[in-house]
Every structure is written in structure tokens, then in C-alpha cells.
Amino acid sequence: MNRLLIGFFSALALVSCAGQRQKAIEIHSDADLTGYRVATTAGSCYDMELSAREDIFLDLYNTDSDLLQALLNNKVDVVVNDEVLFNAAVQKEYGIKVAMLGEQSFPTGFLFNKEDEVLARTLSAVQRRMEEDGSMQRLKDFWLTDRFTEVDTYPRLTYEATGKPLRVSTCSTTAPMSFLSDGEWYGIEIELLRELGKELNRPLEIQLFSAASGFLSVKTGLADVLCGCIFITPEREQDYRFSEPYHSFHPAYFVMDADSQRQSEGLLTGFKKNFKRNIITENRWKYITGGLWETLKISFMAILLGSVLGMVLYSMTRSRRRWMRSFSQVYNGFIAGIPELVLLLIMFYVVFAKTGIPSDVVAIITFALFFASGASDIYKTSLDAIPHGQTEAGLALGFTRTQTFFHIVLPQAIRRGLPLYKGQCVSLLKGTSIVGYIAIQDLTRAGDIIRSRTFDAVIPLLVVTVIYFLLVWLIGLLLQIATPKKKVL
Amino acid sequence: MITVSHLSKTYYNPDGSQLTVLKDINCEIQAGEVLSLIGPSGTGKSTFLRALNLLDPPTGGSIVFDGEDILAKGYPVHKMRQKMGMVFQSFNLFDHMTVLENVIYAPCKIKKVPFEKAREEGLTLLRKVGLAEKADVYPESLSGGQKQRVAIARCLAMNPEVILFDEPTSALDPTMVGEVLSVIRQLAKEGMTMLIVTHEMKFARDVSTRIFFMYDGYIHEDGTPKQIFEHPHRSATKAFVQRIRKEVFEVKGNDFDFLDMESRIRQFCIKYNIAAKSDATVNLCHKMLTEVMDSYIPMTVRITHSELSGETALDFMVEGLETSPLKAENPALEEIRSLCREIVEEPTSRGFRVKLRID
Secondary structure, eight states, rough: HHHHHHHHHHHHHHHHSSSSOOOOOOOOOOGGGGOEEEEEESSSSSHHHHOOSSEEEEESSSHHHHHHHHHHHTTTTTEEETSSSSSSHHHHHHTTEEEOSSOOOEEEEEEEEEOOHHHHHHHHHHHHHHHHHHHHHHHHHSSSSSOOOTTTTOOOOOOOOOOOOOOEEEEETTTTTEETTTTEEEEEEHHHHHHHOOOOOOOOOEEOOOOOHHHHHTTTTTTTTEEEEOOOOOHHHHHHEEOOOEEEEEEEEEEEOOOOOOOOOOOHHHHHHHHHIIIIIIGGGHHHHHHHHHHHHHHHHHHHHHHHHHHHHHHTTOOOSSSHHHHHHHHHHHHTTTTTTHHHHIIEEEISTTOOHHHHHEEEEEEHHHHHHHHHHHHHHHHEEEEEEEEHHHHHHOOOOOOOOIIIIHHHHHHHHHHHHHHHHHHHHHGGGGGGGOOOOOHHHHHHHHHHOOOSHHHHHHHHHHHHHHHHHHHHHHHHHHSOOOOOO | OOOEEEEEEEEETTOOEEEEEEEEEEEEEEOOEEEEEEEESSSHHHHHHHHTSSSOOOEEEEETTTTTTTTTTTTHHHHHHHHHEEEEEEEOOTTTTHHHHEEEEEEEESOOOOHHHHHHHHHHHHTTTGGGGGTTOGGSSSSSHHHHHHEEEEEEEEEEEEEEEEEETTTHHHHHHHHHHHHHHHHHHHHHHHEESSSOHHHHHOOSSSEEETTEEEEEEOOOHHHHHOOOHHHHHHHHHHOOEEEEEEEEESSSSHHHHHHHHHHHHHTTOGGGGHHHHHHHHIIIIIIIGGGEEEEEEEEEEEETTTTTTEEEETOOSSSOSSTTTHHHHHHHHHHSSSEEEEESSSSSEEEEEOO
């Protein structure tokens, strides 16, 4: 087993470290893209522009690290994205370069709810003041040039605030806009928002969303402001309010650098180095442990709540009242027909949007609703499988109805239902990997956060996989312990 | 011990229809009685039994058990059931427990008998039904007869005052009926009060002190075995006890499954306690079909048995025939004649019948 695991790890490490085929790509204008495989971020401004072109092969990715991996693994030839996305240090490390900077530039700012004019205007005022006193220039000099590297101590504005928290949602964990380091948020946009918070005497409360749900969070009032390199476009201005742009970015065309001196390392050294960089540096393992805690908490609570709800649902299927039976039928049909992610988003952005219930509670409720449906089915299959004669025999011996259920029927039903129940728990545990969509930093999202800082695909995914694997094994073990003993007396 | 008056049971179906299974049952059962309930299917024998311990609560009338009205509101039914055991047609052993656990689970949990003491008593009971060596196996590895004997031991473990047997041998292979009946017989000898719903007429006649003939939701006739089986007062009782058991085979041609017919004749003989005759019967049937009658198939073969008189017969009926198919010069005929008591040849309304009476 150990040998197998080592072999598995080594093979993966090999794939991650192996040199990629490199060919020189020259791009001097947009027209030169013709015939190339191009990648960009889904839903971004580049997406809209490039999608219109029929002479290129366009791939869309969700995260910046996926974009880099696509380039490194020769899945695409060109990555089009913000010029600041992969800075000099990253370019050198991975042997990529900027083939060309795009001509047009995109004004970038912060996105507010259409109704929220005051907040947007205040931020604009803060920015103007910073332009005047030169502090804006100092910020840009640090973050938007190649000065900053991982080992730097990042500047950070600290202030005491007593007001209502300013709820910030960000859809970026990539430097230099907004990113996590050792559990703290940094980046130029975060610093600007801190200036705003200081001005308003409001502490920041930062939540991490995916791009699409980030916009929704502002629209539905779950957040006050969205950041993460948001370009100001006329379409967006129709639905949202923007503060004045603090900067304009050019699109950059990243390609592999054929002249790169990137040397390959030995298998084990490479693995060790990557492991240290992904897990140890900046205490990144804390994202993993924090994510593990969230995943465990949501799964455990959802299983607990779902099991109880499932009992209610099961007793409804056996009810004499017709409407109760119909309800449980409709409920199971509804749950069976809706994807988990869709219901999760509906619960978060529609049902509980205005209630201020924390997102992990929303996740617990959502997954409990799914679990209840499965659990009630399991109760039904396993209890109905016990012949009525068993109940009659128990009653005839002189047990009460309750005793008969708990002494005779339930032990047999549990033995039948436990394997099914275990499967249900496992699929719930793995299903919780989508809670990142509603700004919960679970185990999967922890891997994403690390990946967006280190741009390494292998180690974070590997570690997360191994932990999920262990969790599944743990569930099996716990249920094994819960199984009624063979001996009844 | 048990006084039943005007007991009735009506099932109300969800579609609005209703079915009255017990109409008006009145009886008095004394301690020490072995009471067999016989009668055609669907006349309420099992329902009556299940109404007595309230597994199927009656819809009318009253039951007084040990001087207490068990249908009274708030009466602790489970206490009553501890004194009134039941043995089911389908055994209903607890599959997740060993044989011994099955037997002592209820005493341990309900009467709080200490495990060691319960184990001793349980083993004694298992010895009594001949299954002590199976104490630690699970019911799935037992035969039907063994399961039913465990069920009886389980019932005895609660030390009941009366045991209700609901068709205890109906789900058994005919070869296993005997072992279960002999255990019940043993209990009867020991003076246990029992109510037995059964289709085993010979057993009912031998073991019972009293018999209820149930018919159409009433106790149609109540009397001693001698009275019910030999001098029934009422015509329905008479028709029932004198009824003739039969099994019919349509022999359509040479492709007929003769081996299946042979095993069914054997089973028939075992079922009606005439196993001693089974070899002779099969032999006769075989000779008749292969050496005497083969040119006449298709035909109908019937084996009949009267439980009351003990008479068994094999009939061979060929349709559309007016004279006997037996030819006097056939040498096999002599042999057949020597194997049975009598050969009757008679024309019927639809053809010709040869009847062999078997001793």
C-alpha cells in the first residue's frame, strides 16, 4: 500500500515537474492570434471580445491558476488576461513571458449596488484625496510594479473602527488585487477599501466569491462592494454603480518563453520544494485546516439535521393523512430533480438573501434538505424490508409497541440500512465541495486559494484529495463502530 | 380462564367495502384444555386466535382473561400477552439473533431474568424441543421444522398460561410436520392450555380435548373429538370431516411429466399420514400407465383419500369410452390385482373409470 502511494505521488510529481514542449510564438497585433489556441477567464471582458472571433480556438477557465496550468501544460498557446496577473517573478519561475500588451485599456474600479450612491461617491473622494497627497502613487509603485514578491512584508493599513462592518466581496485571490497571505487579506484594492473603511469608521468584512456570484452578492445586498479587478463597462454600469476608476489596465498576451532558463529539478527535491511552497510558506496549511473544519462542520451538521428531517419525512410517507403523503412525494421529487449547486445558490441569493443568516448555516440547511430526502428513502427501504411478522412476534412475546420497534425491528433495519446510509454520507461530504460558491472557504476552496497564490496545480489538489480520501475512510470507520454488535445480549 | 362473548371482527377496506370475518363468537375456555379450531379456509379460525391476543383487535364483544376485561380502555395489553403466548404459521424468528438469543431475549428484556439463569432455562427448553445443539447458530441455517420448534421454545420461555398456535404446520414441508406435532403433543401431555388452529385432522382428533368447528364466522359446532369426527350434529360439520382429499393429474400423452406425478403422489401420502402406502401407490400407478392403459392415454388420474375412513384409491378415467380398457388376458393385470384390495370397473356419464382401492 505504501509503495503504491509513493508511486502515485511520484508519478504526479513527475507530471508537474516535467519540461514542457516549447515553441516560439510571436504576437505583434490582435490579428496574429489567428489559428492559435487562446485561453482567458470565463465571463471576463476578454471573454466577450475573444468569443466574437472565429479564427481562434478559445478555451475558458475559471481561475488564474487554471489559466497558467493550461499554458504550462501546452493545452493552449496564448493566455489573454490582465497585465498584472502574472508578475515578473511568476513569469521567471514558470518560464513564460508577455508577448504583447493590448492597445486598449480597461478602466478598473469598485462595484456597488445601483442604490448605493453615497458609498461609491465617498470612495471616489477618498481616491481623489490620495491622488493629491501622493499616497495613491506610493500604493501603485508597490503593487503594480514588479517590486513585490512573495517574501516581502506587504504594507497594510491598520485602523480601529467601531461602525457597522463594510461587507466586501472579492472574486480574486490573486496578487496584486486582493489575495490571502497567512490568513490575512492584502492587495491594492484591499488597501483602497481599507482607506474607505477608515474614512467611514467601518471595519472590513471580506468574503471570497466566484466571479459570477460576486456580482450577485452585491445585487442581492449580501455585500456592499465588489472588488477583484472589476473593469468598468457600459453594460455593467447599467445594472450597477461604480466608483471612479483608480487605474486602467492593458490586456496582456502571455506565452511560453522559449529562451527560458528554467532548469528542471530532481524528482524528490522538486516535490519537497513544491510541498514547502504550497503548504508551509505563509502558513498555507492553515487554509487546509480551516477548510477541513468548515467541510467537517457543514457535513456533520447537515448529516445530523438531515437524518432528523429524514425521519420526519419518512413518518409522513406512512401518515394516514393524504396531504402528508403527497407532500413527502412532491418533496422527494423536487429534491431529486434539482442540482445541489442550483439549490444552494437559490437558498443563498433568494431564500435567505435578506435574512442575514451566515452562509455556512445556509449550506448546512441546503445539504440537510438533500440528505433528508435520501435518508427518508433509506429508512423506508430498510424498515419496510423487515417483515411485519417480526413486529407481531415481538408484540406476542409481551413487548410494548415501542419496545418492539427498538428491540426487534430497528436493530435489523440498521443492519440493512447502514451501507446505504454510509454511501449517502460520503456523497454528502464530497458534495459539500461546492460551498465555495457561497463564499465559504471549505477544503476544496482552500486548495483553490493556495493554487491562486502558488500557481501550482499538483500539490494543493493532491493534499485536498488525500484529506477527502481520509475523511471518507473515517466515515466508514465511525459507522462501523455505530453498527449494532452481533451479540444482542 | 378465557371467556369470550359476542366477539365480532369486521375489516373496513379503504375503498369503502367491508368484510365481517367473525360474526358472533361465544365460548368459555378452561385451564388445561387442548382446543383445536378446525374448519374450511376463510371461516375466521386464525382471525379468532389473533383477536384473542389483540394482534387483530376485535370490533365488538368482550374477552375476559383471568378475570380481567382485556378490551377495557388502558388495559396493559403487553402484560396480557406475556401470559398468552403465540406460535405463528411463518415462525417469525428474529433473524439477527442466535437460536438461544431468540429464546431468552424476551425473558431477559421483559422479566429482567439474569443472563446466566435465562441461559440455563433457555438451554433446558431447547433440549426439550431437541435443539440444544443448535443453540448458537442463526435461524437461517435451520430447516422449517427446526425453526418452528425454536419458536415454540421461545414462546415457552415466557412461561405463558396459554399458547395460541396459528396453523403451526401449514408452512412446513410435509416431511417436517411430524417433528413439530410431536412437540405440541408433548405439551398437551404436560397439561399446557392450548388453542390450535390446524388442518391436520388426525392430529386434532388425537391430541385435543375439545374441538371447535368454525364456519361462516361462528363456532358452528363445539364438542369432543369423538363427537365432532364420529357423530357430528350439523351437516356442515359432517361434510367437512368426511370430505375427501384428492389430487388430480391430467395425463395428456407421452410427454407428460411422470416423475413429477410420482413425487406429488408421495407428497400427498405424507401429507395425509399415509406414507406407508406411498410405495405401493406409486408402483400401482406406474404399472397401470405403462403396462395396462398406455394405449388409452390421454386420461385423468386421481388419487383420493378420506381422512375419516382412512380409505385411499387411485382412479383412471378415460373420456368417451364405453367398455372397460382392461383386457383379461393381460398378465400385468394379475399382478395389479394382487397389489390392491379391489378393482372396480364402471362406466360414468362421460366415459369409463377404473378404480383401484388401496389398503
